[in-house]
Amino acid sequence: MEIKPIVDCKTVLGEGPLWDVETQKIHWIDSLGNRIFRADENGNGVESWSVPANIGSMALRKDGGAVLSLADGFYLFDFETGKSELLHRISHAGPTVRLNDGKVDKRGRFVAGSMDTTEEAPLGVLYSLGTDHKVTQIDDHITVSNGPCWSPDHKIFYFADSRSRAIWTYDYDLDTGAVANKRKFCDFGPEDGLPDGATVDAEGCVWSAGVYKSKIHRFDPSGKRMQVIDMPVVCVASVMFGGPALDRLYVTCMLRAPVPGVVETGPLAGSLFVIDGLGVKGLPEYRFGG
Template sequence: MNIKAIVDCKTILGEGPLWDTREQRLYWIDSYGAKIFRSDEDGGGVEVWDVPQKIGSLALREQGGAILSLADGFYFFDFATGKATLMHAVAHKASTVRINDGKVDQRGRFVSGSIEITEKGADAELYSVGKDHTVRTIDDNIVVSNGPCWSPDGRTFYFADSRSLAIWAYDYDLETGNVSNKRKFCEFGPEDGLPDGATVDADGYVWSAGVYKSKIHRFAPDGTKALTIDMPIVCVTSIMFGGKNLDRLYVTSMKEAPVPGIVETGPLAGSLFVIDGLGVKGLPEYRYGG
């Protein structure tokens, strides 16, 4: 196994790595810096776009461009012009709530949750954005939404409320996009960090970034921990398999932690990393169908 920093992007809060198999390009964001990045699989040819608000996540669209989770709602983004256009404004329960992490299911819906930025109030929600651009709430009473992802068959949905120190599993109805039978998939202990960005590999194992504790964890489908990787940074935030063989694990990080008492130091803080030699392959990400 080899861990290497490949882009010295110094993201304030790096998040959301997304490998697109069609373009053979990697996307990621700086949530607090309000930027989108794109590169090749080795971190070369970096392009950067500014967006008008803090950004929680992005997914590419079938007809081109992207759908973005910005602070106040869902936007369409045109990479050619750099323009973000509001698709749906979200009526948050509190002024301290913004939209955060999101991914696309096998039917082309974009599922994205919000966070309460003081990380104290359960005022955040989990949304499903349909291909017809309708937005509905599928879960609520959440503090910090992170790590949405699905089992290989698409019928188990994994989701972390980071402050609960757990990843949750739901039954997922691919035909309707509804969730049910919420249960605890795994818990994070004091040395595991908080569950942040996540992905599922081709064998159905769940990978999660343990933010604030320099960790990446791999969990078996029954929730038992199968592997822990120690990273050379404290604030590891999100992960995604990519590269032409989907066998490289991309890792984002932050250089300024948003919580008191966490200080990230060193020249690698905020860099984009890649881990090679894991002997594991990921799954291709879907595009938003609307």
Template sequence: MDIKAIVKCETILGEGPLWDVAEQKIYWIDSYGSKIFRANEDGSDVETWDVPQKIGSLALRRSGGAILSLADGFYLFDFETGKTDLIERVRHKADSVRMNDGKVDQRGRFVSGSIEITETSASAELYSVGIDRKVTRIDDEIVVSNGPCWSPDGTIFYFADSRSRAIWAYDYDLDTGSATNKRKFCDFGEEDGLPDGATVDAEGYVWSAGVYKSKIHRFAPDGTRALVIDMPVVCVASVMFGGANLDRLYVTTMKSAPVPGIVETGPEAGSLFVIDGLGVKGLPEYRYGG
């Protein structure tokens, strides 16, 4: 196994790695820096775009461009012009809530949750943006939304409320986009970090960043921990398989922690990392259909 920083971009809060099979490009964001990044598989030819608010997540669209969750709601984004076009502002329960992590299901819906930025109040919610661009709420009473992803057949939805120290599983209806029968999938102990960004590999195993503890975890479909990887930075934020063979694990990290008490984050903190030699492949990400 080989771990290396391939783009030393010093993102304040690096999130949302997204490998696009069609373009053979890796995308990621700086949530606090309000930036989108794109690069080749090896990290070369980095391009950047500024967005007008803190950005929680990004997904590409089938028709071109992207859908974004920005602090106050959902937007379309044009890479050619750099312009955003509002889909819908979300009525957050408090001023301390903003949009956060999100991904696309097999039918082209964009599912994204919010975060209560003091990480003390269950004021955040989970939303789905249909291909008709209608926004619906699918869960609530959340503190920190993170790590949305699905089983290979799309019928189990995984989602972390980071402050609960758990990843949760739901039965997911691909026809309606509803998530029901919420149950605990796995727990995170004190030395595991908090569950952050996540992905599912081709074998149905869930990979999750263990933020604040330099960890990446792999969980079997029954929720048992199968692998732990130690990273050279403390604030490991999110993971995604990519590369020509979908066998490279891209990892985003934070330059500085958004919570008190974490001072030393590592000399390469904020870089985009890649891990090779895992012997595991990921799954192609879907594009938003709206």
């Protein structure tokens, strides 16, 4: 196994690595720097775009461009013009709430949740943005929404409320996008960090960034921890498989922690990393159908 930084981008809050199988490009975001990045599989030819607010997540669209969860709502984004167009504004429960992590299901829905930026109050909501651009609330009472992803058959939805120190699973109705039967998938102890961005590999195992403790965790479908990777940065934020064979794990991290009591040090903070030699493959990400 080899861990190496490939882009010294110094993202304040690096999130959302997203591999596009069509263009063979890796995308990622800086949530607090209000930026989108794109590069080839080795981090060469970096391009970047500004967005008008804090960005929680991004997914590519079937018809080109992207869908974004910005602080105040869902937007469509055009890479050619760099323009962000408001699609649906979200009425949050308070001024400290913004949209955060999101991904697309097999039917093209964009599922994203909100978070309390003080990471203290359960003011967040989990939303599903349909291909018809209608927004449905599917869960609430969440402090920090993170790590949405699905089992390979899309019958199980995984989701982390980071401050609960747990990843949760739901039964997922692919026809309607509804969730049911919420239960705990796994716990994160004090030395594991908090569950942050996540992905599911081709074997159905869940990979989760253990933010604030330099960890990446792999869990089998029963929730048993199978592997822990120690990273050279403290604030590991998200993970995603990519590369031509989908066997490279891309990792984003933070330049500095957004919460008190955590100190990030070293010249690699905020870089985009890739991990090779894991012997595991990921699954292609779906595109937003709206």
